Amino acid sequence: MAFRDGPFDNLKAPLAWASAGVVIIAMIAAVALLLVNGRDTDSGEYGAARAGADAVAAPVGGVFAAPVRWVGHASDYVRGYFFAVSENRRLRAQLAELEPWRDQAIALKNVNARYEAMLGLRVEPPVEMVTARSVSESRGPFVNARLIDVGRGSGVRIGNPVINEHGLVGRVVGATGGVSRVLLITDVSSRVPILVDRTDARAMLSGDGSGNPRLEYVRGEDALREGDRILTSGDGGGIPRGLPVGVAARGIDGTWRVKLFTDRGPIDYVRVLLFQDFAQLADPDALNAPPLAAFQTAPPPDAATAARIADDEARRRARDEEEVRRVAEAEAQRRRDAAGAQVAPETPASTEVAE
DSSP states (O other): OOGGGSGGGGGHHHHHHHHHHHHHHHHHHHHHHHHHTOSOTTTTOOOHHHHHHHHHHHHHHHHHHHHHHHHHHHHHHHHHHHTHHHHHHHHHHHHHHHHHHHHHHHHHHHHHHHHHHHHTOOOOOOOOEEEEEEEEEEESSSOEEEEESOOGGGTOOTTOEEEOSSSEEEEEEEEOSSOEEEEETTSTTOEEEEEETTTOOEEEEEOOSSSSOEEESOOSTTOOOTTOEEEEOOTTSSSOTTOEEEEEEEOTTSOEEEEEGGGGSOOOEEEEEOOOOGGGGSOHHHHTSOTTHHHHTOOOOOHHHHHHHHHHHHHHHHHHHHHHHHHHHHHHHHHHHHHHHHHTTHHHHHHHHHO
C-alpha cells in the first residue's frame, strides 16, 4: 500500500502548513538577528528597529541568563567553602606584603596634596556614574557587545564609557529609554587611545575580535615592555584619562597586545560614566570671560584711599620737579666751570705783548 493511500494521507496538509510556519518563523528570527547585530555602530545612528529589538531582547535575555547566574553563584559558593582555608592563608600573606606599600601610598598622597595646594593645581572634578547590570551578550567573530538595563531615562548617552570594578569595559553605542548597547573594547570596530603608565607613551588600542586587543602606533624607543600598565590617555576627549585597561604582553604573532583587567571576573555589574567630553568639566562663562574682566569690575576707591592716592601723586610730582631743577643747576655750574678754564690760559699771552 502506498503512503498516499494509507492512514497518513490526511496528515500531508497539516505537515505542509507546519513546515511553512517553521520557515516563516525562522526567516523572522534571521531578520531580527540581522537587525540586532547590524554593523552601524560607527555611523552614530540607532534606528527604531534595532532599538525595539534591543528593548525586547533585554528582558528576555535577563530571564534566560538568571539560571546561569544562579548556577555560577552556587559554584562560587561551593568552591569558596572548600578552599576557604587556603584562600585565607593567601590573603593573609598578601595583606602582610601590602601593608608597607599602603603606608608609603598614604605618605605620598599627603605629599602630593600639599604640592597641589602650593602650586594651585586644578584637578579634574568627579564624573557622575550610574550602575547597571549586563542582561545579555552578543558575541561572534565580528561583534562583541552587551545589553545593560539602563538607558536614556538614567542619563546615559551614546559615547559614554563603561567600566567595572577591574577596568574599562567599552562604550555605549546605542541607548533607548531603559536599555543600552555597550560595544566592548575587544570588538573589531573599537578604538581607544591609551598611554603607557611607565613612559607616558601614546598608542591606540584596537580590537580584533580576540580576547587581547592589539596596540598600534606605539612610538618612542623602549616605550613599551612586558608587564607595563596600560591606561586611557583621554586624547580626543571621548574617555577620561587614567582608566585602567590592562598590562602589555607579546602575542604569539609578535605584536604587542593587552591582557585586559576585565578578564579577572565576569562582567555582570558595570558602571556607566556620564562623561561626554572635557567641556563639561569647565565653566563656559569662566572660559569665555574677557581677559581684563578683573580690571573692569574693580570697585571705585573710597574718600580716604582717593586722598592718599592724590597725596602720593603730589609728592611724586614734587620729587620729579626737584630732580629736574637740581639737574639744571648742575648743568649750569658745569658750563661756568668750562668757560673759566678757557679764559685762564689767555692772560699770560696778553701780558707778554704789552712788555
